[in-house]
Amino acid sequence: MLHHPARSPMFWVFWLMGATLLAFIALPLLALLLHPTLADLRQVAEMADVRSAIGLSLAAALSSTALAAVFAVPLAYVLARQRFAGKSAVEALVDLPLTIPHTIAGIALLLVFSRGGWLGAPLAQIGLEFWGTFAGIVLAMSYVGLPYAVNAARGGFEAVDPQIERAARIQGGGTWEVFRRVTLPLARQGIGTGLTLCFARAIGEFAAVVLLAYYPMTAPIRIYDLFLQSGLRQSVAASVLFLLVVLALFWGLRLLASVRAPRQRGEGASAWPR
Amino acid sequence: MAALTPAASCAEPMLAVPHARSGGSLRLDGLQWGIGTWQSARVDLQLPEGQTLVLLGHNGAGKSALLDTLAGFLPVRAGRVHLGARDLTPLPPQARRIGYMFQRDALFPHWSIERNLRFGRGAQADLDDLLEALELRAWLHLRPHQLSGGQRQRVALARALVGAPELLLLDEPLAAIDPEARPALRRSLAALLRQRAITTVLVTHDPNDARLLGDLVGVIEAGRLLQVAAPQQVFDRPADLRTARLVGVDNLWGLQVLSTHRSAQQTVVVLGLDGQAVLDWVGILPAGIAAQPGDRLTLAMRAEAVHPCPASNARQAHAASSEVTLSARLIDARCEGPLWRLRCALACGLEVEAFALPALWRELALHTGEALGLRIRQQDMHLLT
Numbered sequence: 001m002l003h004h005p006a007r008s009p010m011f012w013v014f015w016l017m018g019a020t021l022l023a024f025i026a027l028p029l030l031a032l033l034l035h036p037t038l039a040d041l042r043q044v045a046e047m048a049d050v051r052s053a054i055g056l057s058l059a060a061a062l063s064s065t066a067l068a069a070v071f072a073v074p075l076a077y078v079l080a081r082q083r084f085a086g087k088s089a090v091e092a093l094v095d096l097p098l099t100i101p102h103t104i105a106g107i108a109l110l111l112v113f114s115r116g117g118w119l120g121a122p123l124a125q126i127g128l129e130f131w132g133t134f135a136g137i138v139l140a141m142s143y144v145g146l147p148y149a150v151n152a153a154r155g156g157f158e159a160v161d162p163q164i165e166r167a168a169r170i171q172g173g174g175t176w177e178v179f180r181r182v183t184l185p186l187a188r189q190g191i192g193t194g195l196t197l198c199f200a201r202a203i204g205e206f207a208a209v210v211l212l213a214y215y216p217m218t219a220p221i222r223i224y225d226l227f228l229q230s231g232l233r234q235s236v237a238a239s240v241l242f243l244l245v246v247l248a249l250f251w252g253l254r255l256l257a258s259v260r261a262p263r264q265r266g267e268g269a270s271a272w273p274r
Numbered sequence: 275m276a277a278l279t280p281a282a283s284c285a286e287p288m289l290a291v292p293h294a295r296s297g298g299s300l301r302l303d304g305l306q307w308g309i310g311t312w313q314s315a316r317v318d319l320q321l322p323e324g325q326t327l328v329l330l331g332h333n334g335a336g337k338s339a340l341l342d343t344l345a346g347f348l349p350v351r352a353g354r355v356h357l358g359a360r361d362l363t364p365l366p367p368q369a370r371r372i373g374y375m376f377q378r379d380a381l382f383p384h385w386s387i388e389r390n391l392r393f394g395r396g397a398q399a400d401l402d403d404l405l406e407a408l409e410l411r412a413w414l415h416l417r418p419h420q421l422s423g424g425q426r427q428r429v430a431l432a433r434a435l436v437g438a439p440e441l442l443l444l445d446e447p448l449a450a451i452d453p454e455a456r457p458a459l460r461r462s463l464a465a466l467l468r469q470r471a472i473t474t475v476l477v478t479h480d481p482n483d484a485r486l487l488g489d490l491v492g493v494i495e496a497g498r499l500l501q502v503a504a505p506q507q508v509f510d511r512p513a514d515l516r517t518a519r520l521v522g523v524d525n526l527w528g529l530q531v532l533s534t535h536r537s538a539q540q541t542v543v544v545l546g547l548d549g550q551a552v553l554d555w556v557g558i559l560p561a562g563i564a565a566q567p568g569d570r571l572t573l574a575m576r577a578e579a580v581h582p583c584p585a586s587n588a589r590q591a592h593a594a595s596s597e598v599t600l601s602a603r604l605i606d607a608r609c610e611g612p613l614w615r616l617r618c619a620l621a622c623g624l625e626v627e628a629f630a631l632p633a634l635w636r637e638l639a640l641h642t643g644e645a646l647g648l649r650i651r652q653q654d655m656h657l658l659t
Contacts, residue, residue: 163380169367170345170374171433172394181393185384 033240040237044226050238053222054245060134060218061203064141065149068198072149073191077183079150080157098147105143106211113139113212136213141202148197156190157183196253203246298358299323300344300441300473305353307336307343307497313351314340314497321490323358324471327502328478328488331520336497337477338377341443344475345374357441357473368394373439373472377446379430381418387429388414395437404432407466424451424459431463435470442467444476448483460486481522485509493517515572515658524577524627526658527552531569541565543657545573547622553598556652563657572658579654580628582616582638585645597651602626604640616640618648 044050079091097105113120113130120130130136160183168178184191206220214221219242227235300321307314314336321327329337342348344355346367355362362370382390387410391401405411408428418426427450434442447463448456464487467474476487484491485505492502493512500520501513512518518526529545529552536542543555543565555573559565587599602618605625609615614635616628626648630638640646 161378161380163376163378164382166342166345166347166367167374167376167380167433168382168393169347170370170372171396172368172371172437174368182382 029243032236032243036233036237036240040233041241044234044237044241047238049217050219050222050226050241053217053219054242056134056137056216057203057219057242058245058249060137060141061145061199063134063138064145064202065195065199067138067142068146068149068195069191072146072194072198073153076150076153076191076194077157077179080154081162094147094150096147097144102144102205102207103211106140106208109140109143109208109212130212132213132215134213134216137209137216137218140208140212141205144205144208145198145202148201149194152194152197153187153191154194156187156192156194159190160186192253196250200246200250298360298440298473300327300475301356303354303356305343305355306351307340307348308351309339309348312336312339312497315499316353317499319492319499319502321473321475323473325489326467326474326476326487327490327492328476328484328505329492329494330478330481330484330508331494332479334496335494337494338445340494341374341445341475341477344441345372345443346370371395371440372443373434373436373441374443375427375430375434375445375447377449379418379423379426379450381426381429381433383418386415386417387421390418390429391433391436393433395439396433399437401432401436404435407469408432408462424455427451428459431466435466435472439472442470442472442474444474446478447476448478448480463487481509484521491521493520495520510576510654511656512574512658515574518572518574518658523574525573525575525580527573527624529571529573531565531567531571533567534565543571545571547624550622552620552622552624553600555655555657556595557655557657560657563659565657574656574658575650575654577615577627578629579650580626581649582618582628582630582634582640583647583649584638585647587647587649596653597649598655599647599649600626602646602648604642604644604646606642607635607640616646618646 075094079087079094100108109130110117112118113123113136115121115124115129115131123129128135130139164186165178165183168182169175173181204220205218206224209218210221210224217225219238223235223238223242226238300319302317302319304316304318305314306316319327329340331337339348343350344362346362346365350363357370381387382393385393391399391404391410405414408431410429410432413421413425413429418429421429427447431444431447434444444463448460451459460483467487476483478484488505490502491505491508493500493508495516500517501508503513508517509521512521512523515526529547530549532544532546532549532551534541534543537556539558540556541559543559544551545555546552563571565571583599585601600620602620605617605619607614607616607630612632614630614632616630618626618628620626628648638646
């Protein structure tokens, strides 16, 4: 017979507090999922504008995640490995979109990227416009999502022992080769988490997007629009549809990450104090 | 555990066929290295081709920083590093053709052992010799996390040796090994270094590593190279008091010169404490020591140079004798591996550390507080300033 060591009272107190939090997260979602009928769901699923809004949200969020992969990952590596004057200012700047209300972020983006904005005007001359365009949606999503990508990827890079990179260099690997073959694969869990969080933040963004690009409508804006036009019933059904698509995507990503993640030494061992 | 202790039988044949390939001698010309605000003194050093220099020093002495500088991971603060005809100073790490075994194994955790060995320089290398010598063949398809600490260190050593590096840097190669497995791996490493004849710099704080692995031993403290010489020279005749402490000289007695006179070709220095004679030192005075009456000197001797004997043998030898025998009392004795370490006190209050073989210890049958004699050869006592 298996003998389980007795848990301390602290263990149960902590679990109780944790369970309260889990219930707080799960209950509203459960209420949302149980609210619409199948007929409601079918009805909104048949609405072309709802489907295209969900598709647009997915495409824009994926694009902003791709941008994060290109721009956030290098910055994360620099922050993880370099010490330089003004580093804390750079870190604060990276975190700024997390701290400011997203409505303000949207207005600030307007000032820079609208047709008359600092960068919007010159970029419009080469045909790149952000006001009411797909590019504008991606831009707004990226602005709020990038800090998550930078911070989590940075954590991933910091978890890679610099000695391993040095070992690769001294074995004859060039800097790019070492980054590509050693650092990047070892940091992939952090980078993956960062990009997933960035995607999650991007796909749900409303305030910053609505100011820069009300049209074409992303899913959150279309849901809000349905709420204003038709009331709660259709907007709840559209919300559930959008939620199901997003949850399916995240579960798929988590599954992929858990299958591909390299095993760490000592992983799985319980560290609870007895 | 067997995997941690490669059989001695595999080490011996390796000695028979030396590879004798290396990139030339290592020369440091006024090299100064550092990290942040800390920097070393400037060091000039020549390590002959194929020889091993063991750098001995405490943590924070700058040993690992020196290795990182030689490898190109830290910029040279001043001076130059030459390996044979090549000036390594401006080269990036990947162009230096250096094998580096880090203190932590630093294996690539996402690859098999074979891929670890095949990275970079090892891509086209013939691995057979190394796999045989370090008994790695059975683990080629395993990942590093599937090996024990000792096994990983052996893979790390193989990776450092793969592809014929011209300089080998070993940072505490045995530090992560279980103490009981350390002697066997130390012997394997010594055999490998002799067989491969690669110019090697090894840093350690273990004097045993220095004695067995070094052709030369350098003692380093706070970025200063205090002494570089053959192991026997450094351990038996440390250049100064700091070096003596770093190489673990057990008996360092601060004594006063009571009188000095010449006897044949040698100088006799009567050393004492509080005006009372302790012993007569006989020999040729080291450079820089005048031994004038009233001078304070340190008399250094290793515990293994102090031979316990029955109290009846104790007598103060006359000046011409090649050894002295001092009367002492046993304070305590403890077993240290194959030897007994005795802590004794002279009548003047000085404490003496001595070693005894188990057979002698049984024969002496001493108890705490009992009298014994301590016999020391004159040539094993060294005067330091």
